[in-house]
Amino acid sequence: MPSVSNLLLANGHKSMGSKGAGEQGSRGAEEKFQSPISLSHVRHIIINGDDFGFSRGVNQAIIKAHEQGVLTSTSLMVTGDAAKEAIALARTHPNLAVGLHLVLVCGRAVLPPSQIPHLVDSMGNFSNSPLQAGLRYQFHRAAREELRQEIRAQLEKFRESGLLLSHVDGHLHLHVHPGVLNILVEFAQEFDIRVIRLPSEELRMSLKLDRRELLTKLVWSAVFGGLRRYGEGLLTSQGISFANRVYGLLQTGSMTEEYLLGLIPQIQADLVEIYSHPAVLKDGEPHNGPLGAGEIELAALLSEEVRQVLAINGFELTNYVKATRNIVPG
Secondary structure, rough: OOOOOHHHHOOEEEEEEOOOOOOEEOOOOOOOOOOOOOOOOOOOEEEEEEEEEOOOHHHHHHHHHHHHHOOOOEHHHHOOOOHHHHHHHHHHHOOEEEEEEEEOOEEEOOOOOOOOOOEEEOOOOOOOOOHHHHHHHHHOHHHHHHHHHHHHHHHHHHHHOOOOEEEEEEEHHHHHOHHHHHHHHHHHHHHHOEEEEEOEEEEEHHHHHHOHHHHHHHHHHHHHHHHHHHHHHHHHHHHHHHHOOOEEOOOOOOOHHHHHHHHHHHHHOOOEEEHHHHHHHOOOOOOOOOOOOOHHHHHHHHHHHHHHHHHHOOEEEEEEEEHHOOOOOO
């Protein structure tokens, strides 16, 4: 399969509108996925909410952003405290595309600790340190074999939900770790993995809009830039799709209305994903980000100004399912 951007940077256009989503798809002559060029200049954007199933408050926010805002897609944590509710909600919202939010850090495993003792503690929880987890997955042979088992288990649990797998991404982006990404590629045909998120955003653009957390942004831009380059080569060689640009990493926890209104007019790519972590605070529930950040990010997704600036800049809302389904060979 060519990259999603090849599929969408195409001649011809077919509307797939729905309330609150307005998903679109098109097909035609191939362009290199790196090129921000469209023959008809129809541009497509996926707005994704991560952590679906983390809590009832996250579920509520994602559904609200889909019904009333610009959100078209979400990523499910199959071991989240509210995963069952999330799956039930997804079944009643057929225009909401759902992918797997692979959890290999800061979360709970599917398999019991006895089967993956080198990955989790006695309670079945992964390390809370992405660095520690990444090093272990790279250099510990037993951990790598257990990793394959756990990734399969999470893919199988998603399949048991009966939902169509839109895409795969990962909690704290550990899915782009070369060891993890190669396992996902290995399982791609068996589990029909068509799209994998590869973070890709311009550091200069991000800093122009918000210079807070400067050192973190510099480090993440360098690290994930290298991982993106590795991932592009691997996924392209295996016919797995990915978007031109994916925004959210450098501004994690602060994808505000103001930030989106500044970001969208500067985007040059024609197939884009923007993700955030909308949430509604509920008593007794854990937070999936800085206190109050989820509600601020939800407000951005509900913003009529954000919807208008997307339209002004030629973007039509879509999701990965619509994008790949509307390709007609020939």
